[in-house]
Amino acid sequence: MLLETKTVQKPWGRVDLPAPFTAPDGERIGEIWFVPPPELPGLLVKYLFTSEKLSVQCHPSDAQTEAMGLGRQGKEECWLVIDAEPGAKLGIGFEREVGAEEMRAAALDGSIEGLLTWHRVRAGDFFYIPANTVHAIGPGCSIIEVQQNSDITYRLYDYGRERELHLDEGVAVARGEPYPDSLKTFVGHGSDIGLVDGPHFRLDQLAGGPDPAISARYRGPLLVIPREGDVAVEGEAVSPGQCALAREIDAVEFAEDGTCLIAQPMA
Secondary structure, three states, X not given: OEOOEEEEEEEEEEOOOOOOOOOOOOOOEEEEEEOOOOOOOOEEEEEEEOOXXXXXXXXXXHHHHHHOOOOOOOOOEEEEEXXXXXXXXXXXXXXXXXXXXXXXXXXXXXXXXXXXXXXEOOOOEEEEEOOOEOEEEOOOEEEEEEEEOOOOOEEEEOOOOOOOOOHHHHHHHOEOOOOOHHHEEEOOOOOOEEEEEOOOEEEEEEEOOOOHHHHHHOOOOEEEXXXXXXXXXXXXXXXXXXXXXXXXXXXXXXXXXXEEEEEEEOO
């Protein structure tokens, strides 16, 4: 079943989108996301396209939102860069340990941007972003984002834009520490690679069909996100730029010479 697609204009979006996407004339598209199906409500897939810097922000964990009385609304996410202009960067974690008071002061005067570690990126770079990680996306990036389905974002700094900041909430949950190298990797075209294996969801890239070990992990409903080549879910074609729900992995006919992402929440 193809998921419903939402195309969202953003001031920081782009008019020139990478294939297979095109922006309507005069519209700056920042997000293309897929409405989570009732079978998998806790997992959200998006494409992000940036022409400006996004805010410096962080997200709480499930445990933290439960302690706040909000239920399980934490957000862990991951980014796969699918296109990057020369010099494009992602800010993830800090260059050194940063205490809460220093973080607050840096957020107020704007110097927090300079405290972040800015990772120069290219197509194929992959980053897992745990809850509480301070992060920002720079201009010139096109990204597939797979995340826990939560809209709780604490903005620490927004380059003087007139949007609400959440300094108390953000500083209370933010980790003032460097980003671990173990949480990033490079994803080549046409390669099988396990990208995420918990704690909240799993994500794999497949070149062709899955091997028995991958099939054994993916029991029950999953999301199918083609990158190169069409796949079929119970006979329905799914093309790059689309996302579909499959009732089980055996219901998916993968393109032999294609590349596809598959994702599934973990119990």
